[in-house]
Amino acid sequence: xxxxxxxxxxxxxxxxxxxxxxxxxxxxxxxxxxxxxxxxxxxxxxxxxxxxxxxxxxxxxxxxxxxxxxxxxxxxxxxxxxxxxxxxxxxxxxxxxxxxxxxxxxxxxxxxxxxxxxxxxxxxxxxxxxxxxxxxxxxxxxxxxxxxxxxxxxxxxxxxxxxxxxxxxxxxxxxxxxxxxxxxxxxxxxxxxxxxxxxxxxxxxxxxxxxxxxxxxxxxxxxxxxxxxxxxxxxxxxxx
Amino acid sequence: xxxxxxxxxxxxxxxxxxxxxxxxxxxxxxxxxxxxxxxxxxxxxxxxxxxxxxxxxxxxxxxxxxxxxxxxxxxxxxxxxxxxxxxxxxxxxxxxxxxxxxxxxxxxxxxxxxxxxxxxxxxxxxxxxxxxxxxxxxxxxxxxxxxxxxxxxxxxxxxxxxxxxxxxxxxxxxxxxxxxxxxxxxxxxxxxx
Numbered sequence: 001x002x003x004x005x006x007x008x009x010x011x012x013x014x015x016x017x018x019x020x021x022x023x024x025x026x027x028x029x030x031x032x033x034x035x036x037x038x039x040x041x042x043x044x045x046x047x048x049x050x051x052x053x054x055x056x057x058x059x060x061x062x063x064x065x066x067x068x069x070x071x072x073x074x075x076x077x078x079x080x081x082x083x084x085x086x087x088x089x090x091x092x093x094x095x096x097x098x099x100x101x102x103x104x105x106x107x108x109x110x111x112x113x114x115x116x117x118x119x120x121x122x123x124x125x126x127x128x129x130x131x132x133x134x135x136x137x138x139x140x141x142x143x144x145x146x147x148x149x150x151x152x153x154x155x156x157x158x159x160x161x162x163x164x165x166x167x168x169x170x171x172x173x174x175x176x177x178x179x180x181x182x183x184x185x186x187x188x189x190x191x192x193x194x195x196x197x198x199x200x201x202x203x204x205x206x207x208x209x210x211x212x213x214x215x216x217x218x219x220x221x222x223x224x225x226x227x228x229x230x231x232x233x234x235x236x237x238x239x240x
Numbered sequence: 241x242x243x244x245x246x247x248x249x250x251x252x253x254x255x256x257x258x259x260x261x262x263x264x265x266x267x268x269x270x271x272x273x274x275x276x277x278x279x280x281x282x283x284x285x286x287x288x289x290x291x292x293x294x295x296x297x298x299x300x301x302x303x304x305x306x307x308x309x310x311x312x313x314x315x316x317x318x319x320x321x322x323x324x325x326x327x328x329x330x331x332x333x334x335x336x337x338x339x340x341x342x343x344x345x346x347x348x349x350x351x352x353x354x355x356x357x358x359x360x361x362x363x364x365x366x367x368x369x370x371x372x373x374x375x376x377x378x379x380x381x382x383x384x385x386x387x388x389x390x391x392x393x394x395x396x397x398x399x400x401x402x403x404x405x406x407x408x409x410x411x412x413x414x415x416x417x418x419x420x421x422x423x424x425x426x427x428x429x430x431x432x433x
Contacts, residue, residue: 038420041421063255065253066259069256069260069418069424093253114290116289116290
């Protein structure tokens with residue numbers, strides 16, 4: 001079954017919303033949002049934590065995840081195997097990794113090896129440049145990583161990463177629909193384990209099942225904000 | 241009412257298990273001290289991660305768990321916790337708890353991806369219809385003895401064993417504690433066993 005996955009951004013134990021990678025809106029207490037999402041019986045929750053890694057953060061995630069009756073994939077600021085192990089011991093089902101994939105691929109492979117590939121989601125930020133060409137960019141969505149997207153995807157696939165989350169940077173908070181052009185690229189690869197994030201709108205949902213290499217759509221604005229003023233409202237519609 | 245405990249051996253999502261059981265109106269304690277194992281009638285072993293790491297962590301409880309099984313206590317292993325109930329896993333070198341003659345094999349050796357997401361399964365609950373549960377595993381159980389089990393299909397063609405039951409030992413490959421209302425139904429069944 002294909003999945004619809006809200007991506008909850010938290011910073012210093014507050015749920016927030018970003019716009020163009022900068023603070024935009026306070027959404028509420030993550031515990032309250034998790035409780036609402038429990039009631040809505042969502043497929044899975046991605047939590048992206050902006051605050052620096054600490055033992056206090058691990059304790060917080062242990063508690064937050066403990067209140068969740070849906071699968072949780074947690075990430076943000078994980079830079080080493082030791083940190084990844086601590087987060088997994090907090091009980092989350094999976095962790096997602098972004099920066100470490102390009103800044104320290106050896107450590108990334110170590111994490112993959114120790115925690116098992118089903119526990120890891122690799123995140124790639126993809127941006128369309130001025131010339132209309134897709135580029136692999138850093139976790140801030142700014143600087144280009146000097147590696148071809150296809151090379152990175154092949155490397156992740158060869159290392160048996162179980163799922164790859166593609167963040168389309170230009171689509172972030174755009175409410176303009178999932179990037180069909182990039183999906184066409186993905187549909188022509190040999191992997192069938194992609195999650196796509198960026199621009200999700202209601203009209204996209206009915207098409208999700210038609211993409212053979214996409215296992216789910218991820219969104220933030222779509223699930224947490226409503227209307228032209230982006231009023232905070234947690235919603236989840238399972239109908240596709 | 242039977243006393244239910246979830247083992248916190250440093251691996252796995254013990255809090256969601258405890259909270260979900262509490263949510264459906266049953267008591268569930270977290271077992272941190274191995275000497276407390278004797279106080280319970282049912283013990284849940286959660287698990288996420290790698291086999292050897294989990295066995296390293298759970299081995300300190302092994303003799304108490306062995307005694308618990310011997311006196312007829314009910315054990316439920318979840319996901320990796322289910323695989324620990326077997327003899328070994330291709331994922332690591334350590335021996336398992338050895339309560340069921342089974343060992344875990346890798347999907348990737350068959351050229352298959354990890355089994356991730358929601359799937360309909362039959363379960364020991366004997367529900368009229370199959371229910372959706374959340375799955376997340378790279379390794380599957382391979383049974384070497386004839387016991388109650390349920391099968392499931394991965395990637396629409398490979399049949400693997402999804403749940404096992406040998407007397408009082410139960411293992412499920414899916415995560416009932418993360419399966420919303422179906423998880424609550426599962427734990428209601430387990431609590432009332």
